Amino acid sequence: MRAVTWQGRHKISVETVPDPEIVNPRDAILHITSTAICGSDLHLYDGYIPGMRAGDIVGHEFMGEVVEVGSGSTLKKGQRVVVPFTISCGACFFCEKQQFSACDNSNPSETRDASELLMGHAMGGAFGYAHLTGGYAGGQAEYVRVPYSDVGPVIIPDDLPDDDVLFLSDILPTGWHAAVNADIEPGDTVAVWGCGPVGLFTIQSALLLGAGRVIAIDHFPARLRLAKQLGAQILDYKQVDVREALNEMTGGIGPDACIDCVGMESHGFTPDNILDQVKAQFYSVTERPHALRQAILACRKGGRVSIPGVYGGFADKFPLGQLMEKGLTVKSGQTPVQKYTGQLLKMIQDGKFDTTSLVSHHAPLEDAAEMYRHWHGEQNEYTKIILKPGLEKGAIEAKKEIAHV
Amino acid sequence: MRNLFSPSAGRGTPDPLAVAAVGASLALAGIGYAFWRRTRNAETDRDDIATDAPHWTLDKPSARALFGKSVLVNRPRTDLFAAWKVERFPEFMENVVSVEPLGGGTARWTIKGPMGREVHLVNSITESIENETISWQSEPESEIANSGEVRFADAPAGRGTYVTLILAYDPPAGKLGRLGAKLLQREPEVQARRDLHRFKQLMETGEVTSNASPSARKSESPVEPHI
Numbered sequence: 001m002r003a004v005t006w007q008g009r010h011k012i013s014v015e016t017v018p019d020p021e022i023v024n025p026r027d028a029i030l031h032i033t034s035t036a037i038c039g040s041d042l043h044l045y046d047g048y049i050p051g052m053r054a055g056d057i058v059g060h061e062f063m064g065e066v067v068e069v070g071s072g073s074t075l076k077k078g079q080r081v082v083v084p085f086t087i088s089c090g091a092c093f094f095c096e097k098q099q100f101s102a103c104d105n106s107n108p109s110e111t112r113d114a115s116e117l118l119m120g121h122a123m124g125g126a127f128g129y130a131h132l133t134g135g136y137a138g139g140q141a142e143y144v145r146v147p148y149s150d151v152g153p154v155i156i157p158d159d160l161p162d163d164d165v166l167f168l169s170d171i172l173p174t175g176w177h178a179a180v181n182a183d184i185e186p187g188d189t190v191a192v193w194g195c196g197p198v199g200l201f202t203i204q205s206a207l208l209l210g211a212g213r214v215i216a217i218d219h220f221p222a223r224l225r226l227a228k229q230l231g232a233q234i235l236d237y238k239q240v241d242v243r244e245a246l247n248e249m250t251g252g253i254g255p256d257a258c259i260d261c262v263g264m265e266s267h268g269f270t271p272d273n274i275l276d277q278v279k280a281q282f283y284s285v286t287e288r289p290h291a292l293r294q295a296i297l298a299c300r301k302g303g304r305v306s307i308p309g310v311y312g313g314f315a316d317k318f319p320l321g322q323l324m325e326k327g328l329t330v331k332s333g334q335t336p337v338q339k340y341t342g343q344l345l346k347m348i349q350d351g352k353f354d355t356t357s358l359v360s361h362h363a364p365l366e367d368a369a370e371m372y373r374h375w376h377g378e379q380n381e382y383t384k385i386i387l388k389p390g391l392e393k394g395a396i397e398a399k400k401e402i403a404h405v
Numbered sequence: 406m407r408n409l410f411s412p413s414a415g416r417g418t419p420d421p422l423a424v425a426a427v428g429a430s431l432a433l434a435g436i437g438y439a440f441w442r443r444t445r446n447a448e449t450d451r452d453d454i455a456t457d458a459p460h461w462t463l464d465k466p467s468a469r470a471l472f473g474k475s476v477l478v479n480r481p482r483t484d485l486f487a488a489w490k491v492e493r494f495p496e497f498m499e500n501v502v503s504v505e506p507l508g509g510g511t512a513r514w515t516i517k518g519p520m521g522r523e524v525h526l527v528n529s530i531t532e533s534i535e536n537e538t539i540s541w542q543s544e545p546e547s548e549i550a551n552s553g554e555v556r557f558a559d560a561p562a563g564r565g566t567y568v569t570l571i572l573a574y575d576p577p578a579g580k581l582g583r584l585g586a587k588l589l590q591r592e593p594e595v596q597a598r599r600d601l602h603r604f605k606q607l608m609e610t611g612e613v614t615s616n617a618s619p620s621a622r623k624s625e626s627p628v629e630p631h632i
Contacts (some may be wrong), residue, residue, distance in 0.1 A: 003619065005621040011413075017620065017621050021621050023617045024613075024614075026612060053620075055622040057618070057619060061408070089606075089609060092610075105605065105609055106614060107629055109599035110630055111616060125614075136616050137618035145617075145618050145627075148473050150447075250435075
């Protein structure tokens with residue numbers, strides 16, 4: 001089959017690789033129909049995530065048709081399913097508590113040692129995301145093997161097109177989880193850093209969960225425009241001092257909840273970020289957490305900080321005293337996707353979410369390398385890319401040509 | 406694999422001089438730490454403070470390599486004790502080639518060692534308490550002198566069972582041999598820890614977790630697990 005592979009920093013190539021096979025009874029094999037490139041794939045692209053090996057198949061946002069099942073799978077051939085990016089057994093202590101992303105079985109014995117060394121405990125498994133999370137092949141491919149297929153995959157009714165439901169795999173539940181973690185009270189002002197796909201779903205989720213107002217922060221005009229369309233007030237950090245603006249918009253107290261949808265590679269020409277850039281080049285830090293630092297300083301006393309943004313290791317100049325003195329509550333973590341998919345599918349069917357405005361491009365799987373370059377370098381024009389196996393190379397559709405938008 | 410622990414994985418090759426300098430400082434720091442530990446341990450030995458720490462976690466000098474590992478398994482203690490039997494060992498003990506019962510609780514074990522060699526152990530069960538513990542001790546003809554115990558204890562609040570594996574053994578070829586075997590992933594401690602996790606996976610999920618899946622690396626098969 002053809003598959004998108006990571007070959008090194010800023011090196012993505014589409015290769016012919018062996019097809020996946022059923023290995024365990026609970027496995028299923030999918031034929032992929034849609035697979036998106038995630039913001040966190042950029043951390044792999046930039047080489048910020050440890051534990052990648054040349055030749056790894058990437059991609060953790062995907063859906064497709066079931067073509068083969070093991071004896072323990074509850075799926076049937078021909079069903080259309082969306083697959084959560086978190087691989088979860090459904091039976092361990094963590095899965096029973098619905099902390100699916102902390103699954104204690106999905107990271108195999110062979111790969112969990114390194115994960116345990118770095119994190120203190122082995123992380124749960126995930127598709128296409130480094131060997132610290134299990135070393136599973138991802139879904140930017142024609143086919144994928146899905147372990148524990150009786151637990152994760154969400155069966156999709158035939159009348160729902162791929163674009164409406166694909167994001168149940170990661171960014172919709174991640175935005176929802178980010179807002180849930182912000183413990184929003186009615187009327188709250190919620191500030192969201194980053195208007196990428198996760199930020200855009202966080203904005204929608206925060207409003208649905210009762211926020212009185214959402215203030216979104218970014219610097220790309222197209223992304224800010226999308227945030228505004230979805231109901232947020234917007235701040236371009238290149239035009240204002242973000243903390244001053246947030247204070248002045250909240251009578252000096254600051255937002256009740258601050259959500260960091262940026263993660264480890266903050267943009268911005270600020271002294272702390274420049275220092276982080278230099279240090280990252282010399283491998284002395286793994287993070288550039290400018291947005292998170294700002295969120296902690298901006299948050300009101302006794303407020304909540306929610307961190308869906310991905311971080312990989314050790315951060316520098318972390319405002320710990322500020323966190324403590326202001327009495328902030330911090331919640332974070334990879335999303336327990338399986339906890340939310342049923343509820344969110346229903347909400348999509350009820351028309352509660354706009355899942356398609358953010359999609360800027362549909363492209364053939366064969367054009368993945370070029371698409372990663374655009375996704376990395378032209379974030380104003382490329383707000384979300386969906387790859388389609390089977391499309392002929394070069395058949396790229398930009399947003400205005402996509403029929404349903 | 407070489408870059409697995411490094412935050413710089415995949416970001417070009419680091420300067421070898423810098424790597425050497427880092428290595429030298431780490432080695433120095435390690436020696437300093439070892440001396441400090443030795444002094445501290447000597448002090449602790451004199452003043453015998455009671456501790457609730459499991460004995461295998463204490464930094465006591467010991468003639469044998471001592472290893473202990475606990476896992477929480479979300480199943481009742483009786484189920485797990487019943488499953489911990491010779492016939493099922495090949496399902497989760499990856500390095501065990503065969504276990505041949507010799508009668509009277511004694512068995513001859515064939516285990517995969519480093520560099521494709523096989524190691525033979527002859528172990529006898531010294532004590533078995535239903536649903537609680539199984540202890541063993543090697544016989545003189547065993548190629549590696551070893552003793553050990555597996556314990557099953559209720560986890561609090563109906564959360565399943567703590568399964569603990571404790572293993573003491575004379576490392577073949579001493580400490581250096583142990584280091585070498587560790588590098589080759591054929592060291593008893595590494596094997597036992599992984600097998601214990603496979604037991605947990607099998608008991609909780611009904612299968613041994615595998616990341617077997619395709620990659621663009623020619624050396625790998627889509628049906629074999631990889632690191």
